[in-house]
Amino acid sequence: MIVLFVHGPAFTQSPPSDSMAAIAPTVAEPPAPHPPTGVRGSDAPNDNGEAIIVSWNLSPDDGAGLDNVESYLILRGTSPDGPFDTVGAAAAGQTSFTDATVHSGTIYHYIVSAVALAPVPGGEPKPVYIQSEPSAAVQGVAQWFHSRRLNALIAVIILCSAILYFINAARSGKSVYIRKIGGLEAVDEAVGRATEMGKKIFYIPGTQDMDEVQTLAGITILGRVAKVAADYEAKLEVPVSRSLVMVTCREVVKEAFLNAGRPDAYREESVYYLTDDQFGYAAGIDGLVMRDKPATMFYMGAFYAESLILAETGNSIGAIQIAGTAMPAQLPFFVAACDYTLIGEELFAASAYLSKEPKLLGSLKGQDVGKGIILVTILVGIILTSIGAITLKTSDPEKLGPYNIGQYFEVE
Amino acid sequence: MRREIPTFIALFVGVVCIVQFFIPHRPFGTLVDTFSDWFGILQAFAIWLGALNLLRVSTQRTLAKKSHDRWYGIVVILSFLLIAIIGLFFSGGRGFQLAGTRFDYLYVNVYTPLSSTMFAILAFFVASASYRAFRARSWEATLLLLAAFLVMLGRVPVGDTLTGFLPEGYRLSDVASWIMTYPQVAGQRAIMIGIALGVASASLRLILGLERSYLGGE
Numbered sequence: 001m002i003v004l005f006v007h008g009p010a011f012t013q014s015p016p017s018d019s020m021a022a023i024a025p026t027v028a029e030p031p032a033p034h035p036p037t038g039v040r041g042s043d044a045p046n047d048n049g050e051a052i053i054v055s056w057n058l059s060p061d062d063g064a065g066l067d068n069v070e071s072y073l074i075l076r077g078t079s080p081d082g083p084f085d086t087v088g089a090a091a092a093g094q095t096s097f098t099d100a101t102v103h104s105g106t107i108y109h110y111i112v113s114a115v116a117l118a119p120v121p122g123g124e125p126k127p128v129y130i131q132s133e134p135s136a137a138v139q140g141v142a143q144w145f146h147s148r149r150l151n152a153l154i155a156v157i158i159l160c161s162a163i164l165y166f167i168n169a170a171r172s173g174k175s176v177y178i179r180k181i182g183g184l185e186a187v188d189e190a191v192g193r194a195t196e197m198g199k200k201i202f203y204i205p206g207t208q209d210m211d212e213v214q215t216l217a218g219i220t221i222l223g224r225v226a227k228v229a230a231d232y233e234a235k236l237e238v239p240v241s242r243s244l245v246m247v248t249c250r251e252v253v254k255e256a257f258l259n260a261g262r263p264d265a266y267r268e269e270s271v272y273y274l275t276d277d278q279f280g281y282a283a284g285i286d287g288l289v290m291r292d293k294p295a296t297m298f299y300m301g302a303f304y305a306e307s308l309i310l311a312e313t314g315n316s317i318g319a320i321q322i323a324g325t326a327m328p329a330q331l332p333f334f335v336a337a338c339d340y341t342l343i344g345e346e347l348f349a350a351s352a353y354l355s356k357e358p359k360l361l362g363s364l365k366g367q368d369v370g371k372g373i374i375l376v377t378i379l380v381g382i383i384l385t386s387i388g389a390i391t392l393k394t395s396d397p398e399k400l401g402p403y404n405i406g407q408y409f410e411v412e
Numbered sequence: 413m414r415r416e417i418p419t420f421i422a423l424f425v426g427v428v429c430i431v432q433f434f435i436p437h438r439p440f441g442t443l444v445d446t447f448s449d450w451f452g453i454l455q456a457f458a459i460w461l462g463a464l465n466l467l468r469v470s471t472q473r474t475l476a477k478k479s480h481d482r483w484y485g486i487v488v489i490l491s492f493l494l495i496a497i498i499g500l501f502f503s504g505g506r507g508f509q510l511a512g513t514r515f516d517y518l519y520v521n522v523y524t525p526l527s528s529t530m531f532a533i534l535a536f537f538v539a540s541a542s543y544r545a546f547r548a549r550s551w552e553a554t555l556l557l558l559a560a561f562l563v564m565l566g567r568v569p570v571g572d573t574l575t576g577f578l579p580e581g582y583r584l585s586d587v588a589s590w591i592m593t594y595p596q597v598a599g600q601r602a603i604m605i606g607i608a609l610g611v612a613s614a615s616l617r618l619i620l621g622l623e624r625s626y627l628g629g630e
Contacts, residue, residue: 163612243455252625328604
């Protein structure tokens with residue numbers, strides 16, 4: 001079934017119509033390219049059955065012969081007799097296309113149409129479409145295991161086993177040593193300083209929502225800071241940038257004051273919302289900092305470009321500043337502008353460190369074992385690569401490139 | 413039950429999210445999409461909480477006679493009402509922020525320049541923070557200063573002009589690229605591995621209910 005026809009005022013990359021049945025054959029204008037051949041569909045691996053990979057052999061006029069193929073249109077139908085709808089396009093030279101719009105279990109047939117530009121005397125060239133034979137029936141099938149993630153599964157099992165083992169070991173009374181973390185040791189001192197000066201403590205739990213683990217880690221530390229603040233009768237203020245975070249922070253601060261035996265000192269309005277907007281939030285905090293001149297600033301959670309704006313403003317008023325984030329691009333800014341910085345994993349270790357709860361300390365030990373395994377794997381990889389036993393490869397060469405300086409100014 | 417139900421929800425959602433990473437088959441992927449939708453709905457409702465809280469706090473500040481924040485409170489309330497009214501009635505209806513509408517005018521001529529100004533402040537803060545960070549107080553700090561000096565010089569044309577006599581591959585831009593590609597990336601990757609393990613460990617604690625301080629209390 002080979003159809004040759006001319007359609008439309010000028011060729012564009014977008015499909016000419018929803019249905020090839022709607023394209024009426026008009027005037028045939030040679031030279032037309034030969035159609036692609038060998039069109040076949042195959043179920044895309046490792047998915048939920050909602051993708052089919054369509055592949056074909058290039059038209060003899062793609063890069064050779066008449067060399068007039070501009071692109072290919074991919075058409076899909078549920079019957080070999082049609083109708084066929086356009087589902088995508090591929091550039092000349094390409095031999096495959098992934099159709100990610102299929103329904104799992106439905107049978108499909110595909111046609112690939114070569115597109116060429118036919119010259120029109122005195123006018124703009126018109127696109128010429130020439131279709132392949134329809135493919136055999138194919139359907140998307142959902143898989144029960146993502147085979148390319150087997151290595152991740154093994155890593156997860158090893159890491160989780162190590163963590164659970166050490167949690168159990170700690171539960172049974174085995175002592176767990178963890179090194180001192182300067183930033184967390186300084187929490188009491190920072191709150192005490194604010195108390196002595198009679199000034200406020202500002203706690204910023206990042207700019208992300210409750211679905212971010214860093215925000216949860218930040219809120220955990222807030223509980224500890226609020227408890228110390230309640231003990232010392234210091235004024236704590238928590239301006240937040242997400243409504244859900246505000247609700248959670250209120251609960252945590254309230255409970256901390258309750259646990260410190262000072263429920264009367266808790267003020268609901270000490271935890272308040274500013275704005276979701278990244279720089280609006282930074283501007284709001286900067287204004288508060290310049291007016292209230294707090295003695296202590298905490299930045300714990302996920303931050304983007306606003307990190308340095310906040311930390312430098314806090315630095316300019318001479319506040320003692322403790323920061324913690326797992327955003328690698330923002331860490332240098334906090335290190336430069338703050339007195340103490342919890343670097344990456346230290347933020348997540350904070351709850352265990354502060355509570356000294358054996359179960360939580362055990363999880364830190366398990367984490368260290370995971371790090372040791374990764375270190376050994378990297379060393380073995382370096383040795384094997386150096387002696388040529390294995391070759392490292394990546395599907396995306398960009399991933400091997402150096403970090404771009406632009407990332408340091410990432411806007412959310 | 414106040415703790416048990418949220419802990420169970422955290423456990424269920426956490427396990428489903430992990431399982432769907434390895435099992436693409438229904439219903440796991442669909443469930444994760446549903447959870448994501450639910451979170452979006454929760455966020456949408458929570459916007460009211462935030463907006464009302466902002467108005468309440470600003471009103472309190474405005475009404476407090478001795479507060480030096482009262483004028484800022486008035487500005488916040490007026491700006492809030494202005495943008496809300498124009499957004500609701502002059503944004504192009506369901507199209508929201510159609511070009512040429514009054515809301516679009518405010519967005520382009522007020523919001524965008526204000527945001528850009530805040531972002532631009534970064535340039536000045538980078539200079540002041542760098543001034544403090546790059547001081548040769550110790551051996552490590554001196555090494556950092558030297559590396560930063562080479563990278564900064566190598567990133568501008570004068571770097572290669574100064575070292576133009578050297579063979580290609582040994583000029584300042586090459587040195588800067590080498591520092592950024594190897595020592596810098598190595599350091600970043602070490603931190604990233606620590607972060608990944610920290611996230612995994614923290615997530616496991618949350619899923620297993622060992623870490624419940626986010627629910628309030630110890």
